[in-house]
Amino acid sequence: MTGKTAVVTGSTSGIGFETAKMLASRGARVVLACRDPEAMHAAADRIRTQVETAEVVEVVLDLADLSSVSAAADRVCGQFACVDLLINNAGVMALRQQRLTADGFEMQLAVNHLGHFAFTGLLLVRLAASRAARVVTVSSKVHPRGRIGIEDLPVPPRYDPWAAYAASKLANVLFASELNRRLSAAGLRVISLACHPGFSSTNLSRELVSSRIGTTLLGMLKKITTQPAARGAxxxxxxxxxPDMQGGEYIGPTRMGHTRGPAGLDRMKGDSSDRDLARGLWSRSEELTNVRYTFDAAASVPVAS
Structure with missing residues (x-):
C-alpha cells in the first residue's frame, strides 16, 4: 500500500480503527474521517504510537450533516490529487428512539447510507484519478431483513430500531452494487465492493442498552458470541x-455461517438483487443529498502520477 491514499470513515474505534491501523502499517497514507475531533485525534495518536512509520491525516466528517460531508470532501480533494481507497465504514445501529438529522433524515439512513452516498460522489473525481481505486462499503448480515419503500424515504411512517437499521444496511449493498455497475459502464478505473464483519465486538451496540446491568450483560454476551474487532476488520x-477482488463482490467471514473466521466471498440476499430498487434508491439519494455523480467528468480526469 506504499504511496496510496486511503480514506476510512468512522475510524476512531472498532473495525474502522483496526482497518486504518493495518493500512498504515502497510505503508498507506491514511485519512481518518470522523465526527468527533477529540476521539479522532486520540485514534491518530494510537496509530502513530503503534506504527512508527504511519502517515495519518485527520478530517472532521459528520455523516449526519450534509454541510459537514461537503466540507470534508472539499478538504480531501484540496489535499490529495487522487484517492486510491475509500472505505465507507462509519455507522450507527438500532437507535432506541427515532432521531432526525439537521437535514431532516432518519438518523440511521442518514449516517449509514445517505452521508456515504454523498461523500463518495463528491470524491469521485479523485477516485477516478487513481490507477486502480476501490470503494468498499461496510454492510451487515442483517441486510436480507431490510425493506425499503422509496416513497417513504427519508423518514419511515413508523419507526422500529432494527427495521431502520436493516433498511440502512440493505441500502449499503444496493448502493455498492449499483455504483459498481455505473462505474463499469463509464469505463472508470474504480471498482465498488461491499463487505460485512460477521459477529464482531464493536462500539455499535452501545445504543442497545441503557442500564449498568444491561451494559454488563451485553459485554459478557459479546465475549462469548463475537470475534475481536481486529478479526472483524x-x-x-x-x-x-x-488482488483478485472483482467489482460487485460481497466479502465476509467464511466460517460458522459467515459469522467469523478468515475473509472470503459471501452472497448478498433478500432485496439486494433488485436492480429496479437499486436504481430507485440511487435517484432518491441524489434528490435528498443534492449530490449527482458526474461519471463523464470523472472519466476524463488524467491518472495521477
Whole structure:
C-alpha cells in the first residue's frame, strides 16, 4: 500500500480503527474521517504510537450533516490529487428512539447510507484519478431483513430500531452494487465492493442498552458470541486490498455461517438483487443529498502520477 491514499470513515474505534491501523502499517497514507475531533485525534495518536512509520491525516466528517460531508470532501480533494481507497465504514445501529438529522433524515439512513452516498460522489473525481481505486462499503448480515419503500424515504411512517437499521444496511449493498455497475459502464478505473464483519465486538451496540446491568450483560454476551474487532476488520481489508477482488463482490467471514473466521466471498440476499430498487434508491439519494455523480467528468480526469 506504499504511496496510496486511503480514506476510512468512522475510524476512531472498532473495525474502522483496526482497518486504518493495518493500512498504515502497510505503508498507506491514511485519512481518518470522523465526527468527533477529540476521539479522532486520540485514534491518530494510537496509530502513530503503534506504527512508527504511519502517515495519518485527520478530517472532521459528520455523516449526519450534509454541510459537514461537503466540507470534508472539499478538504480531501484540496489535499490529495487522487484517492486510491475509500472505505465507507462509519455507522450507527438500532437507535432506541427515532432521531432526525439537521437535514431532516432518519438518523440511521442518514449516517449509514445517505452521508456515504454523498461523500463518495463528491470524491469521485479523485477516485477516478487513481490507477486502480476501490470503494468498499461496510454492510451487515442483517441486510436480507431490510425493506425499503422509496416513497417513504427519508423518514419511515413508523419507526422500529432494527427495521431502520436493516433498511440502512440493505441500502449499503444496493448502493455498492449499483455504483459498481455505473462505474463499469463509464469505463472508470474504480471498482465498488461491499463487505460485512460477521459477529464482531464493536462500539455499535452501545445504543442497545441503557442500564449498568444491561451494559454488563451485553459485554459478557459479546465475549462469548463475537470475534475481536481486529478479526472483524479482515473482510474490509480483503475487499480493499486483495488482488483478485472483482467489482460487485460481497466479502465476509467464511466460517460458522459467515459469522467469523478468515475473509472470503459471501452472497448478498433478500432485496439486494433488485436492480429496479437499486436504481430507485440511487435517484432518491441524489434528490435528498443534492449530490449527482458526474461519471463523464470523472472519466476524463488524467491518472495521477
Amino acid at each position: 479482515l473482510p474490509t481489508l480483503c475487499a480493499a486490498t486483495a
